[in-house]
Amino acid sequence: MEMKTNRLEIATTISNDPSSYKLCAVCGSIVDKTVTNCPDCYAYRFDVDASHVADAALDYAVKPQQTVSHFDLMPEGSEAMEQDEEA
Numbered sequence: 812m813e814m815k816t817n818r819l820e821i822a823t824t825i826s827n828d829p830s831s832y833k834l835c836a837v838c839g840s841i842v843d844k845t846v847t848n849c850p851d852c853y854a855y856r857f858d859v860d861a862s863h864v865a866d867a868a869l870d871y872a873v874k875p876q877q878t879v880s881h882f883d884l885m886p887e888g889s890e891a892m893e894q895d896e897e898a
């Protein structure tokens with residue numbers, strides 16, 4: 812296992828372009844705006860306010876990691892997780 816990307820680098824990327832991301836309303840994960848379900852908790856409600864996303868990105872950079880985020884689990888070309896289709 813290699814460290815993919817530095818957390819600060821991720822946070823900087825997100826805070827420079829917060830409108831491309833959104834926050835999971837349930838677990839607070841920062842996810843790509845194109846996803847329909849949170850990769851961490853499978854919630855489907857999101858906070859799309861760019862200023863909230865930017866704040867969360869900064870928190871992500873400075874706070875110790877308490878949970879595994881989807882950035883750490885990002886599969887490369889594999890769809891290992893099952894998606895429930897109960898919209």
Ligand SMILES: [Zn+2]
Nearest residue numbers: 835838849852
């Ligand atoms: Zn979530």
